[in-house]
Amino acid sequence: MHIAIPAERLAGEHRVAATPETVKKLAAAGHTVAVEAGAGKAAAIPDAAYREAGASIVEQRPALLSGADIVLCVGSPDAADLDALKSGAVLAGMLSPYHNPLLPQLAAKRVSAFALELLPRTTRAQSMDVLSSQNNIAGYKAVLLACQFYPRFMPMLMTAAGTVKAARVLVLGVGVAGLQAIATAKRLGAVVEAYDVRPATREQVESLGAKFIEVPMSDEEKAASSGVYAREMTPEFLARQNELLAKRAAAADIVITTALIPGKPAPVLLPAASVAAMRPGSVIVDLAAESGGNCELTRAGEAWQSDNGVHLVGLTNLPSMVAADASSLYARNLLTFLGLLLSAEGLKIDLEDDLLAATLITHQGELRFGTTAKPAA
Numbered sequence: 001m002h003i004a005i006p007a008e009r010l011a012g013e014h015r016v017a018a019t020p021e022t023v024k025k026l027a028a029a030g031h032t033v034a035v036e037a038g039a040g041k042a043a044a045i046p047d048a049a050y051r052e053a054g055a056s057i058v059e060q061r062p063a064l065l066s067g068a069d070i071v072l073c074v075g076s077p078d079a080a081d082l083d084a085l086k087s088g089a090v091l092a093g094m095l096s097p098y099h100n101p102l103l104p105q106l107a108a109k110r111v112s113a114f115a116l117e118l119l120p121r122t123t124r125a126q127s128m129d130v131l132s133s134q135n136n137i138a139g140y141k142a143v144l145l146a147c148q149f150y151p152r153f154m155p156m157l158m159t160a161a162g163t164v165k166a167a168r169v170l171v172l173g174v175g176v177a178g179l180q181a182i183a184t185a186k187r188l189g190a191v192v193e194a195y196d197v198r199p200a201t202r203e204q205v206e207s208l209g210a211k212f213i214e215v216p217m218s219d220e221e222k223a224a225s226s227g228v229y230a231r232e233m234t235p236e237f238l239a240r241q242n243e244l245l246a247k248r249a250a251a252a253d254i255v256i257t258t259a260l261i262p263g264k265p266a267p268v269l270l271p272a273a274s275v276a277a278m279r280p281g282s283v284i285v286d287l288a289a290e291s292g293g294n295c296e297l298t299r300a301g302e303a304w305q306s307d308n309g310v311h312l313v314g315l316t317n318l319p320s321m322v323a324a325d326a327s328s329l330y331a332r333n334l335l336t337f338l339g340l341l342l343s344a345e346g347l348k349i350d351l352e353d354d355l356l357a358a359t360l361i362t363h364q365g366e367l368r369f370g371t372t373a374k375p376a377a
């Protein structure tokens with residue numbers, strides 16, 4: 001198979017979909033790999049390293065794409081790129097199925113497109129789970145960003161000039177990113193508490209040495225929160241939840257928010273009034289900024305300071321800020337995923353395979369997303 005790795009085009013995207021390690025493995029399995037010139041530069045991978053691993057370096061992007069049986073990417077290619085793909089090609093990456101206006105074009109090109117965000121969160125999928133590998137990095141980086149804006153120390157320090165108190169960190173949403181944010185803040189010496197609408201997260205929070213905040217729930221609300229993914233909660237529940245969270249935010253120095261519901265706007269957990277009650281110099285890092293934000297005042301892509309001195313950090317694509325390791329983990333995820341498609345006999349899309357069926361959003365001229373490809377309940 002001819003496998004192509006284009007450079008990512010989106011502003012601020014520094015990751016790349018293959019590394020010399022994965023190129024070497026693909027080449028050893030008999031595939032030819034072509035990498036667009038400069039594709040790895042922002043992830044600290046020079047063209048020479050890809051060449052050494054067995055890839056060819058291609059300057060002309062349209063030629064790279066049109067010659068490929070399989071294209072591996074981080075974000076979705078644009079309309080011109082899709083035009084260049086050959087009919088029947090395979091495209092795999094984080095294709096933003098909920099927001100991607102190009103899905104009809106992908107279907108019309110008869111591209112078999114796999115959106116890896118739709119992988120079920122099962123044990124078998126774990127080694128290909130791009131959401132986990134990338135959100136883990138986002139959770140880590142969120143804490144480091146908070147430190148950058150926070151005008152005080154994170155750990156408690158006893159010095160000859162007096163004692164400095166440990167920072168109080170509040171983490172809202174305890175999925176993969178939230179857990180890593182808790183662990184990172186703990187490692188830096190902060191006092192951490194956390195909240196998630198899924199009561200099952202309590203044990204995970206406590207196992208990291210943080211305190212779990214409990215919002216009382218009716219049996220109906222508990223049932224709605226028992227799945228792998230959170231569901232949209234009623235306005236009554238959100239009001240009750242936000243009243244308690246406003247008090248915890250007012251006591252916190254740093255709030256990291258990570259609450260997401262797949263395919264829906266992020267729930268607002270910190271309305272403007274909660275920010276108004278926070279102390280000057282405190283920091284909110286909103287990892288849900290791109291989905292509308294968990295804080296009402298978040299501006300996606302920006303960091304700004306409110307009138308009462310709270311830093312509101314809505315910077316997006318945090319994994320890209322740790323581009324080398326993010327690419328390395330992502331490329332391994334993709335390589336493992338390709339293993340579901342490729343064998344000694346060539347390429348086969350087995351729709352009986354639950355992981356392929358869940359992620360295949362366009363195939364043989366049909367748009368499958370929204371019909372058969374759905375996130376796990």
Ligand code: NAD
Binds near residue numbers: 121131173196229233
């Ligand atoms: P996510 O990014 O979809 O959401 C982050 C967190 O926000 C979730 O924990 C969610 O419950 C929480 N949230 C949503 N609405 C909220 C609200 N109103 N208030 C507070 N919190 C709210 O989550 P994720 O990191 O992608 O993880 C999703 C699920 O997948 C979790 O159950 C996780 O344990 C599971 N998971 C399983 C595997 C595996 O077994 N392969 C791997 C990774 C994650």
